[in-house]
Structures are given as C-alpha cells and as structure tokens.
Amino acid sequence: MAEYDYDLFVIGAGSGGVRASRVSSAYGARVAVAEEYRVGGTCVIRGCVPKKLLVYGAHFAEDLKDAKRFGWQVPIDCAFDWATLRDNVLADVDRLNGLYTQGLENAGAEIILERATVTGPHEVTLASGKKITSKYILVATGAHPHIPEFPGNEHGITSNEAFHLESLPRRIMIAGGGYIANEFAGIFNEFGSHVIVVNRTDVILRGYDHSVRDRLLQISLTKGIDFRFHAEFEKIEKLENGCLKVFLTGQEPVEVDVVLFATGRVPNSTGLGLEEAGVELDAKGAIKVDAQNRTNVDSIYAVGDVTNRIQLTPIAIREGQAFADTIFGGKPKTVDYGNVPSAVFSHPPIAAVGMTEGEARNKLGSVKVYTSDFRAMKNVLANRNERALYKMVCDGMTGRVVGIHMIGPDAPEILQAAAVAVKAGLTKEAFDDTVALHPSMAEELVLLK
Template identity: 45%
Template sequence: MQHFDLLVIGAGSGGVRASRIAANLGAKVAVAEERYLGGTCVNVGCVPKKLFVYASHFSDLYSQARGFGWSVANPQLSWATLRESKDREIERLNGVYANLLDNAGVTLLEGHARLLGDKRVMVGAEEVSADRIIIAVGGWPFVPEFPGREHVIDSNDVFFLDELPDEIVIVGGGYIAAEFAGIFNGLGVKTHLVYRGDLFLRGFDDDIRLFMAEQMRAKGIHVHFNADVTSIDLDDAGIRNVTLNNAEVLTAGQVMYATGRRPLLDNLGLEATKVSLTAKGTIEVDDDFATREPGVYAIGDVVGRAELTPVALAEGMALARNLFGEAGQSVNYDLIPTAVFTQPNIGTVGLGEAAARERFGEIAVYQSSFKPMQLSLTDSNERCLIKVIVDVASDKVLGCHMVGPEAGEIIQGLAVAMTAGATKADFDRTIGVHPTLAEEFVTLREAVR
C-alpha cells in the first residue's frame, strides 16, 4: 500500500494549489482525480465560458465598427469552429496542469476516490493511506425535479452542444445564468432568461442588479422575472414547449438550467468517517478547514464559503502552508473582488449599499451613469454605471461597483487599494488615466445620497 504525507481528493484549482504548495514544502503528496485536471474552472467553467464570452462580443463589435468608418459585410458564426477551438485550448490546459503536478513531484492517482476511514482511501482499485487528506471535489450543477426535466441541459452540457439553437430558454438568476444569457444573445440566439424572483443576481448591490436588467433588455434579451417553469414538452420537431407558472408558454430549441450547484459528495465514503455536513449540504469545517474526522480537511466549493476559483486557490494555499510550513495562514473573505461576464461586464468588490448601511450606519454613495466613450460614434444605447460607497465616520471606501466594458479588469486594481485600506480622500488625490472608464472612480466628488 502506498503511503503519503498528504492525499488530495480532486485536481481542481484548490486541490492542485494545495498539493503543489505542500510538495514544495517537502511533503510526499498524491492527488486523486476521476475526470479531468483543472476541475470545473478549466473544463466546464471559468475558462471555456470566458472564451465563449469573447466570441459573443464580436456581434456588437461588428455593429459598432460602422460608426468608426469600417465596413463589415455579412459576418457569419461557425459554432463548430468555436467549439472545436475551445476544446483544443482546454486540452492544452489539461496538459499544463499535468506538468505542474509532475514538476512539483506530486503523484497523480487516476480514479474515483472513496474514504475508508482510519486515513485510508480507495482510489479506483488501489488502496492508499495518508497522514492528512484534503477533500477538494468541488460541485456539480443542480437541476430540480419537474415534468420534462429530461429535456434540459445544465451548465456543464452547454459547452458541448452539437449545434447552436435558434432560440433558448435559460432558467436561473445567478451569475452563470446571466452570463450565458449574454453569450447566447451575442451569438445570435433569441434568448429568454427566466427567474423565479423579483430580480436576479441576489447578493449584488441593488443598483447594479437593476441597471444590468435594463441593459439586458436593451440588448434584446427577453427577461422573465417572477416566473418559473412548471413543465416542458418536446414535440416531434425537437422543439421544447416551456410552460411557466404564469401560464405563458415559451418555445425553444434548448432549455438550459443554471439553478445552482451542489457539493459533489457522491460515493465519497463520508459515512466511514466523522465528517459532518451543514444544513446547506456542504462539508462542515472549522477556521482551519478541519472536519470532525482527525486528519481530514476540506476546501473550495465543497465547503461553500465563496464558490469562486480564486477563493479555492487561497484556501488551498493557506491550508498547505499551515500543515507543512508556517502556521497561522488564513483567508480574508471580506474583500473578494468578483466579475460577472455579462454584456456589459459587472465588477464589484466590498459591500453593496444596503449591506454597508446596515453595518456602518451613515454612509456616502457616489454614483455616475453615462455612455462610454468607445460607443460615442455608434448607435448603441449601452451605458455604464460607476458606484463607490464610503463610511462617513472613517472615510474608508467600503465598496466599489461597476457595470461596463472591462469591469472585471478595472475592479482588480481597486481591490488592491481597498485591501490596503484606501479612503475616499486617497481616491480623490489619485490622478486619473484620461480618457478611460477607470478614471471615473477617482473623479467622483459629490455624493448622490
């Protein structure tokens, strides 16, 4: 039986980072993986989705080019070319991850891992043991039960469609649903977004949510709030008839569900251990990512503190260093910059207005909305929104929020400033880069409320 200082179950972002850090600190490390290297992010998440986002931008760019004097005649999309190009890039990245593990001296064990208890794990047909075990298996799309469920795809399936539908219904109100609504709309598909709540993107600043809904409608996305699917029927022509709870019927070639994700705990063997779950179904861990089973830890989406790739990376790094290096490492969950690659993009870091007012009381809100310069010569009606939230007592910047081109790129720099404790006075005395969208964050002078 092979024995390791550390066995990581799952070769996603958090698992690979933890294994590499531990190996570099001198530990004998193995990673068990049954599907693909890189996890959700590389294979059916952030990376292929962003490639699709880039592809979907071209329809806007072709349209806007005319205002700048360019003549673009009858552009056509080849879905097969896009999908195959994406597949090649993902295959390349799988190889990169394999090299990262190999170069760090990490042993890759291919197969499904199941905990046996007493620090033993069955990986495929091989039993191994380890002094410490990290569960980093990530999550999997969740689709609720309803009549016609078999006629839908989820956020994994969407990357492998044989052909692009003429019309699609996307069900969900999170960032995945919002992003794919923009992707399909940009690729020329008539797109419906159906969400059971009053307004999508729960947890984001309310002004951002309202503004994004307006921008989506302006781009031609059919947004259906306070609506849910009751049933789906498939006709002989392959068309899905989607009945909503308001009696409206939508017809589409595809229906995609993006209604959340669940921890991927299937046949993991938790019953052989003292590992416990929270009420949300995630693995319960303490501040050091330790479960109730001695020597067993968990990180990433399976813990559910913040289901984002950079958070899993940070958790994996902190845990590996605590176990094999200098103890006392932790992860700051208060300032997590986030981008939603809708069209236009959303970028946000820190507190939204309602949360800031509840926590700090008296706040000042600085806000501006305008048409970006890059669209000034076009007939586009797309607009930007810039918002900064400040604690009046300390002058500390509590939140920065943006809807507009390259919002994710811009918000990263602001996250550095806020992590360093920047105040509104620091923003005000910073010289802007002109003419840019980003300079708006340092030129807002009058609070709107």
C-alpha cells in the same frame, strides 16, 4: 518503513486540490491526487475559462457593428460559425488540462485517474478496489450544477453541456437569475439566439448592489433578452421535431430548442464516504471546516466549493495554499474572506468589491454614496446608447471606501486595482488626490462626485 503510503492524499484535481498538492509536494511531502474526470477542475475544464472564451467570442458581434463607425468596411452579413468557436475553445481546454497535469507531475505529485472515496480517517479506496493510507486526506471535489425537480427535467442541460452543443440553438431558455444565467444569456443573445430567462423571483444577481443589477436588467431588455419573472417550471415535453415544449406557472407554454439550468451549484460530497468516516456536513451537503480547513476529523481537511464558503476559483486556490503552508510548510495561514472582489461576465460586465449600499446602511448607519453614470467614449462614437455606472460607497463618518460597484466595458479589469484600495481601507480623499488617467473609463473612479 513509513507509517502511511503518503503524507497527503488529495481527492479532486481542481483549482484548490492542484494548488495544495503542488505546494505540499514542494515542501517535501509525498503526495497523491485522485481525479475521476480531468485535471483542472470546473474552472479550467467546464467553467470560468471556457466561458470567458465564449464571452470574448460574443463581444465580436457588437464590435463588428461598431467597427463601421470607426471606418472599417465590415460586410453587412457577417456570419458566425458556432462549431469553429466551440472546437477552438475545447482545444484550449485540452491544452490547459495538459499543463495542469504537467505541473503536478513536475512538482512530484502522483496523479491517480480514478474515483477515490474516504474509508477511514487515514484511508481511501480507489474505484479499482485498491486501498491507500495517508497521514492527511484533503477533499477538494468542488461542486456541480443544481437541476430543479419537475417532470421532464432530463431534457434540459447545464453549463457543463453548454460548451459541447452540436449547433447554436435558435431559441434557448435559461433558468436562474444568478451570474451563470446572466452570463450565458448575454453570450447566446450576442450569437443571435432568442434568449428567455426564467426566474422564480423578480430579482437578478441577488447579493450585488441594486443599482448595477437594475442597470444590467435594463440593458439586457434593450438587447432583446426576454425575462419571465415569478415563474417556475411545471414540466418539459420533448416534441417529435426535437424541440422542447416548456410549461411554466402563470405563463403560456413556450417552445425552445434548448433549456439550460443555471440554478446554483451543489457541493460534490455525495458518495465519498464522508459521513461513514464521521465527517460532518451541513444541511446543503457542504463539508464543515474550521479556519484551518480542518473537518471534525483531525486528519481530514477540505477546500474549495465542496465547503460552500465562497464559490470562487481564487478562493479555492488560496485555501489550498493556506492548507499546504499550515500543514507542511510550518507557516500557519488562514484565508481572509473580507472584501473579496467578484465579477459577472455579462454584456456589459459587472464588477464589485465590498459592501453594497444597502449592506453599508444596515451596518454603518451613516454612509455617503458617489456615482458616475456615463457613456464610454467608444460607445459615443459608435452611436451606442449603452451607459456605464460606477458607484462608490463610503463610511459617512470616516470617508473610508467600503464598497465599489461597476457595470460597463472592462469593469472587471478596472476593479481589480481598485479592490486593493478597498482592502487597504483607503478613503475617498485618497481617490480624490490621485491624478486621473485620461482619457479612460477608469478615471471616473477618481472623479466621483
């Protein structure tokens, strides 16, 4: 008889957990996956996928206005129905949940729709009380939105609930300055809501190059988004009419319909029995792991946002793949966290890879910076003054491209290919020697001066 019930027990069926489960099962491992909510995780169920669909929907607001300049007779009063978009997005989430479930089952993994906690180096206990043993345990429980502590915070929502709003808020206050805050600010602004962004500092998108984040702030202000900097929440009161009265430091009270907290994400490690099992956590509650995704307990591993390395879906997937390849595939792998591309699906979007100008100057000393500040051809004909900005940061001594930062239409789509060049260590000369693809916005990358 087998020593354990399973070779691998995975807690959490998000991006990292699903990939680890499917690949491990393909290698012949006996795999079980416990998920207390829905298969697919944050990205598929309540994160990047439904949010990107909202972004697509929001873009039509400007596209319909611009269409008139291109000869299309669009009605002046073009109405938007939030419920239609919301329900279609949620239906697509259901579809993806089914596909992820089917993928796990087809790979031979057993899905257990219960909460599981770690009760030993080789043991988990389900919510029903059943105990299960496994040679390896992989924790892939992700993270959840952080909610700041102050009186009345229970009246606010997070990005999780934003996809389920019964009606479109006329006025929405968004707390935070990161990518989630700026993405939802753009979405609701395009839908016609009055958007107020509240941030403790005067810096948005910390970690991105100052040029592109300043450009986004400038464009967002032009679009009518209201920013309240150096402000913190004192309290929220719910009024009889259902509206929320928000009290901020250094500001007059503001009445809004919805308060959305987008103030970071916290690893889902509480209540899993990790500390009782001897697994070490850091000060923020993230599981400490080595390069092989192993905790200080030899049989327990962790991948994805619960480890608080880089909170991106593709990173969790790569970590899950590396785990399966290493443990069950006989092909030891580690994830390279250098030059990871990222995007902010704001209006317009931002995309970046590599070092910012400031980081490059601190690390390399000598740098050369090339920029292109232009209006996209479509914006010119549409009489839209919004300008794109592309920036390339190079090692001043070797010419190696160490960073590319962009803001403008389709920036994430363009950057993906350019990120390969940065990862490969190509030089500015390699870009210069590449013939431009004309007319396109992407050609600016090989014409930078």
